[in-house]
Amino acid sequence: MVSDSxxxxxxxxxxxxxxxxxxxxxxxxxxxxxxxxxxxxxxxAEAEERQIDARDCVVYPAWVNTHHHLFQSLLKGEPQGLNxxxxxxxxxxxxxxxSTFDEQTFRLAVRIGLIELLRSGCATVADHNYLYWPDMPxxxxxxxxxxxxxxxxxxxxxxxxxxxxxxxxxxxPKALRPENYDAYMADMERLVGRYHxxxxxxxxxxxxxxxxLLHSAPGSQLREMAKLARRLGIRLHxxxxxxxxxxxxxxxxxxxxxxxxxxxxDWLGDDVWFxxxxxxxxxxxxxxxxxxxxxxxCPQSNGRLGSGIADLLALEKAGVPISLGVDGAASNEAAxxxxxxxxxxxxxxxxxxxxxxxxxxxxxFEGGGDAATIEDVVRWGTAGGAQILGxxxxxxxxxxxxxxxxxxxxxxxxxxGLHDMAIGPxxxxxxxxxxxxMINGKVIVEDDVVPGLDLExxxxxxxxxxxxxxxxxxx
Numbered sequence: 001m002v003s004d005s006x007x008x009x010x011x012x013x014x015x016x017x018x019x020x021x022x023x024x025x026x027x028x029x030x031x032x033x034x035x036x037x038x039x040x041x042x043x044x045a046e047a048e049e050r051q052i053d054a055r056d057c058v059v060y061p062a063w064v065n066t067h068h069h070l071f072q073s074l075l076k077g078e079p080q081g082l083n084x085x086x087x088x089x090x091x092x093x094x095x096x097x098x099s100t101f102d103e104q105t106f107r108l109a110v111r112i113g114l115i116e117l118l119r120s121g122c123a124t125v126a127d128h129n130y131l132y133w134p135d136m137p138x139x140x141x142x143x144x145x146x147x148x149x150x151x152x153x154x155x156x157x158x159x160x161x162x163x164x165x166x167x168x169x170x171x172x173p174k175a176l177r178p179e180n181y182d183a184y185m186a187d188m189e190r191l192v193g194r195y196h197x198x199x200x201x202x203x204x205x206x207x208x209x210x211x212x213l214l215h216s217a218p219g220s221q222l223r224e225m226a227k228l229a230r231r232l233g234i235r236l237h238x239x240x241x242x243x244x245x246x247x248x249x250x251x252x253x254x255x256x257x258x259x260x261x262x263x264x265x266d267w268l269g270d271d272v273w274f275x276x277x278x279x280x281x282x283x284x285x286x287x288x289x290x291x292x293x294x295x296x297x298c299p300q301s302n303g304r305l306g307s308g309i310a311d312l313l314a315l316e317k318a319g320v321p322i323s324l325g326v327d328g329a330a331s332n333e334a335a336x337x338x339x340x341x342x343x344x345x346x347x348x349x350x351x352x353x354x355x356x357x358x359x360x361x362x363x364x365f366e367g368g369g370d371a372a373t374i375e376d377v378v379r380w381g382t383a384g385g386a387q388i389l390g391x392x393x394x395x396x397x398x399x400x401x402x403x404x405x406x407x408x409x410x411x412x413x414x415x416x417g418l419h420d421m422a423i424g425p426x427x428x429x430x431x432x433x434x435x436x437x438m439i440n441g442k443v444i445v446e447d448d449v450v451p452g453l454d455l456e457x458x459x460x461x462x463x464x465x466x467x468x469x470x471x472x473x474x475x
Contacts (some may be wrong), residue, residue, distance in 0.1 A: 006032045006441065007045050008407065011054040013422035014040070015375065017061040017382035017396035023375035024422065025397065030059065032403040035441030039399055050183075052443075054310060054407050056421050057435045060378060061397050062123030062404035064385025064434040065338035067237075067275040067296035067325025069094075070113035070127045070144065071106055075330035075466050082330070086243045086305050091329050094160060096358055098131060099176050103138035105132065105465050110147045112462060113335060117326070118450060120336035120431055121406030123154055123439040126296075126325070126389060128237065129276065130160030132187075134178030134179055141187075145195055146381045152444045154202075154404075156389055158209035158237045160192055161215035181221055192232045200393035201402060201440055209237040214249050214258060219265050226266040235271045235297075241284070242276035243307050252427055259284035268293045272390045276323055277315070278308040285311075294388040297380070299343040300334060301327035309351040312344075312380070314372060323378075323385035342375045348372035376425040393471035401440035408432040 002353040011348050016025050029043040045051060072094060081093030101109070106171070110127075112226050117125055125148070131140045141157055148155035188208060196206040208229035210216040213359040214237075216226065231243050240246065241258045250258045258281070268287065273294030280288075288295075297310050324344055327336040352368025386395025393402045408425045410432055413422045425432045437445035 002314060004034050005046060006050045006052065006443075007043060007053050007061065008032070008052050008405070010043070011059045012056055012102075013420075015061075015378050015422055016057045016395060017379050018398065019379060023379065028054075028292075029061070030397065030405070032405070032438065035391075035403055036396060037399050037403050040397070042090030046325070048328050051234070052246060052436050054106070054435060057407050057409050058424060059397070060121065060406045060425065061382035061395055062406045062407065062437060062439065063117075063121055063341075063381050063394055064124040064323065064389065064391070064473070065117060065122050065326050065340075066126045066127055066273065066323040066385045066388055067298055067327055068113065068117075068127045068335070069119045069129070069330070070110045070125070071101060071129065071131055071140075072328030072330035074105060074110040074462065074469060075114035076333045076335075077393065081330065084305075086307060087245060089227075089305055089331060094328070095176070096368055097469055097473055100469045101131065101262060103143070103470060106138070106140060107147065108461055108465050109143055113329065114147055114151055114153055114337050114460065115450065115453065115458070118153060118437065118445060119434065119448070120338040121408065121434060121437055122337045122393060123404040123406075123437070124156065124385065124389065124394065125153060125393065126156035126158055126207070126237070128158040128209055128211075128239075132159075132161040132179055132184075133176055136184070141191055141195070148203065152439055152442060153440065154204075154391075154394075156190065156205040156207060157195065157284075158207040159188060160209050160211040161220055162211050163216075165218055170330070181217070181371060184245070185225070188225075188228060189232070192234060194331055196232075197247070198233060200391070203440070205234070205389070207235045212239045213262060213265075213267060214240075214246060214253070216388050219261075222267060230271070235273070236269075237273055237275070239266070240274035240277060241279045242302070243305075244279050247281075257281055257284055259287050263291075264289060268459040270294075270321075271390070273321070273323065275327065276302060276307070276310065278302055278310045278441075280311070285314055285318050285320070286313065288320045291460050292398060293317060294321035294323060296323050296325035296388070297344060298325045298327040298332070299342075299347045301332040302346065303343065304331050305332075308348045310352065312348055313352065316327050320385060321388050322380045323388045324381040331433060336431065337381060338425055338431050339427045339437065341430065343382050344380065345372055345374060346424055347378045365392050377426055403438050405436075405438040407435040407437070409435040
């Protein structure tokens, strides 16, 4: 058998992740050679070429998740934080449980999160990991890369952490106290030297990502972090403007808006993206657009915490690159990309609809049904994410691009009766099963099976780990 060539045959529909009329391709076939899409169209199989029959299936680019907290996969539905907004939830759940993780529970959480994403058709995960403290007995960065490698997934480690504390951290255990600035910077250089691979086909990248710019480091250090990142040739990421508290803090502490604070410390540019950006002033949207600073839109987490809905329409119109992120499972109990795209599609429409007024009050439209198409959402969740992460050869289905391809089998009753099967994985919600998932042309999932994975055993491990974490938190 020819090992370097594979032919996807008879796809019912293909969404490419590209804008405009190029968003759909008639196919019905895609040839992959040496990990790259070689051709698309009506293709003839070569002798001994491996084939995947995609009859009655729809084909998308594999999802690119630009913001996650994998360790939170063991904190889903945690009762004390379930009905709180962001600041109260931080104290109740992630901060209360951070010191309860050891190497074993952290590794299991990462594995669960990656498997959940993989089974939704996700190839690339940017994990904003902030579990670091002085003299840690285990290396969370190494665990994330190792677990990603075991599954064949593309891992972008956004190395979080803080060199100064927040008020809600003062009563927390010593293991959660801030890192030394010099140690933080040294570890960034270590991680880049050991793991960062800038080649297009690379499965390992590193990003400078102090947890929250307004809180995690003084301004002079943030400026030095940005300088080091650019010298090392890596990107920059953090949380920003998730709630109105960011506006209050920035004004009270710095007499600026949050985005002005970022600009003052060299944290805007086409190599920077921020998670959330829910609460922005019009002038901040303009600044982000002018600098081509990106967003990781996290609709489900922002909804779960009651933070609001980022205005993607205004952001994209201003020139802001758009991508989608799952955020942590502790504030998003469905931490997969199919659920996230479904929410993004619905909530952008709902957001516009909330602005509708009656005609007698000057209204000009009834609702927001035209706010975001399925093609828009697929583009944001694939090519948009690849652009933001600097993955020049990933994120879309076209010749010359890396073969990160999800083939969905719409065999669940929720998809029966669809007039346009192409929209099923986004429009219908839930999880469409995978006929196959390819990353760099390698088949990672086939017939909805991850080789070597025992889901029942993982379920029992998770139940045991949750009890362990609860006992440690109570103690």
